[in-house]
Amino acid sequence: MNLDIRLRSEIQKAVTALFNQQVEQLQIQPTNQEFEGSHTLVCFPLTKISKKGPEETAKLVGEYLVAHSGLVARYNVVKGFLNLVISDQVWVNVFRSIYSDKNFGTLELNGKEIMVEYSSPNTNKPLHLGHLRNNFLGYSVAEIYQALGYKVHKVQIINDRGIHICKSMAAWQLFGKGETPESTNLKGDKLVGKYYVEFDKNYKIQIKELIEKGVSEADAEKQAPIMKLAIDLLLKWESKDSDTVKLWRTMNGWVYKGFESTYHRMGVDFEKLYYESDTYLLGKEEVLRGVESGVFFKKEDGSVWVDLTSDGLDQKVLLRSDGTSVYMTQDIGTAILRFRDFPKIEGQVYTVGNEQEYHFKVLFLILKKLGYAWAEKCYHLSYGMVDLPSGKMKSREGTVVDADDLMQEMADEAEKQTRELGKIEEATEQQIKELSEMIGLGALKFFLLKVDPKKRMLFDPNESIQLQGHTGPFIQYAHARIRAIIRKADSMEIRPGKEFDQVKSLEPAERQVIMLINSYINKLTEASRTYSPAVIANFAFDLAKEYNQFYQSIPIFNESDQAKLKFRIAFSQVVADVLQKSMRLLGIKVPERM
């Protein structure tokens, strides 16, 4: 059984025996580094039932535990804090059970299912730095839930319809001269993005010309020929004009193909893609149904609204007066469709930037009003913007960092540094490329994931590319070094068994590491509860750091005691495994050597 649970029940027994009263809530926390011990019982809350001062209470509980529990070797009391020292024998047992558990860190399937949505880009702009945070976050949260025994469905919604798509189409028709990704050797998303920019450029010029001719600004925005063309395309698309639909299909196809290669490099994937062009009609139906049942209401001009003023929000439009759907309508449809597709999911996680917090608050409320119980289990995984040292990222000012470019730069830099260090002389070119990719992306992912998602963060390209410090490559390096030890042990035919009874005592660094690994499942749970991969990222960093201290202070192969030597090999093996597992939850691979 888990040490923490055992200890908790032992303390409960002690309290009951000593004070003749049961306590449900025991406050147990990790002991501060400066004191001896691993678990600390906070005794202030117990004074009520013990009728004694905090220190006296702590002392009584401590003495009882040493005498009766078999887990606690010693204790010390500082103010009202009871610090418990677990015996090394117990720690070795904890280690052994982790070592012999092949599936450590992965819980058995619990029969629950959830859905995680992430990415969901616009189809007219290539992916950028913000999308990287989005994708890495969503993917990681999905992995974390999976490790906890959930069946996870990874999906995204593709915003494939609307005026913005038609803008790219219009510009391509006017200036494209039949260009294709093949003819230009451009990624499909980049090509379409180029025409989206082209549209904007020409649109502005045309507006300016009209204004110079004396047209008002508002009219100029409507009369600009290129905008008229885009609107015309939208109307044709909605009436299913075959040429327009064909062009729409073709250009979206280019984008999807481009995105696909970006996703592949990011290392993320999706079980199913949803398209707004497939869901907006369902949303519309649902809204009309809501009008009939009185959940929504219709205004004189025919537009449909929901009144959320009693919930402290505003009124919100759901269908325009011309009957067409808005963003919210589509999201209602999408949500319902997903629960139809996957009836067993108990909830949905939407990975979307925090500028849409209001939108999701409204969406969940509407779904609840429509009578969907699962609305309670929908969660908006909201994350902050990624800033650059130069300031805000703005596409208009050209300060956007393109996702493909950034990943390439990271890999290039990693390769440069790897070659400079020259530790991989016998590696093939192919292996160097793979390693650079692993390190470069590891650096990028770790940097973006180590920060609490809800916080706005600063991405400093120069700093992120440093491979030392609180970074992914630091952890990757720790892993690679351990693997070198394992290889050496293997070649020396030192093979640890599963019994470590002869290991009677532990070095402080060893104990620290076992304590950390013992907390892994707790960390996983915390990460899932808070939807924060940062918890895992920081855990992995702490573990690597703690192990490095052991590595530095204890030369493994100098050990003459065979039992200890074998233990330390096994110990190192477990650290490498846990590093690998926790990094995998972040979507980061760890190398055998680097």
Next chain:
RNA sequence: GGUCCGGUAGCUCAACUGGAUAGAGCAUCAGAUUUCUAAUCUGACGGUUCGGGGUUCGAUUCCCUGCCGGAUCACCA
């Protein structure tokens, strides 16, 4: 203006949801290696946790108030 989120060391971030003398990384300075991979480790320096009140044994955390930054409040998505 209303609502929501944030403000912690020079910089980038933690702090197990109310616990002990608020911790890491970077930067700066001082050390350790003829190695199990130094892409490492040890130490020093660095704090009015935005200000002011309150709640209590105890507050970065909860409440009130003010300040600063951001987001949002569209028949845009």
